[in-house]
Amino acid sequence: MRAYYFDDLPGDQRLPHDSGKSVSDETLEAIGVLHWHIPVDEAGGFKAVDAVATQRNYKNRDVIVITKESLGDEYETKIKNFYKEHMHEDEEIRYILEGSGFFDVREHATESWIRCHMSAGDLMVLPAGIYHRFTLDEKNRVRTMRLFKDEPKWIAYNRGIETDTSPYRLDYLKSIEVH
Template structure:
């Protein structure tokens, strides 16, 4: 995984948008984001991470124009709207590539995380983020869940700013 500050230049969200300013592992850690690279030939290591972090359920999501058909553009648009979840978001990239953008606190800058096959990302509950495919227009990912699979996005607004999971996320940053 490669991380850098988003350039904020208008245009296709699937383009690189690399500002030329890299983001260090230390900065990523300060946001609460965790990441590993586990080659897809060694997927059994995912079971070890899942056990250590109490992930009990999983499924696979594939995002392609052919697979989603008429819903493709609407899904990409919804994934790219800034939001948070009340659970960790865990993705292990099996095939393809894309971008997870996370908000750095307190600067509110976007950090773009470029992911490819073998990358495992854990976004903490309460972090503002968004997702998009890159120009390859395809990603297949294993999604891991602590409990029953669910994916409920809460769009950023004044109510999410006071959401208990967001508040806890910010308190956790203050401790570190």
């Protein structure tokens, strides 16, 4: 995974938008973002992913494919929806099995976007309450394992007054020591 500040220039969201300013692992950790690179085992074994799941108490998982073929007529709408700034009430955990894409996470202190380019073998944990968004890159394909602490769910709460004051957002800000 490569992390850098988003350049904020207009243009296709699937382009790199690379400002040339790298972001360190320490900066990501300071905002609660964790990541590992775990090579995808072609034989189907996921021992290292299972170890992370056990350590973090993830009980369920599924696999999703995001491509023009898999989403059909809903493709453009789904891609635009994923790219809206939002948060979740649960951690968001993604392990890239094939393809690649971008997770953009909001750095609270500066309101800057940090772009994380992920490809096969990258596993990322976004804390509950962090503002983020997702898009494919120019390859327009990703197959991703989603991990969940409880039953699989994916409810996005778009940024606004209600999400800014939600208990999950406030807990997140407390966890990164923002007052």
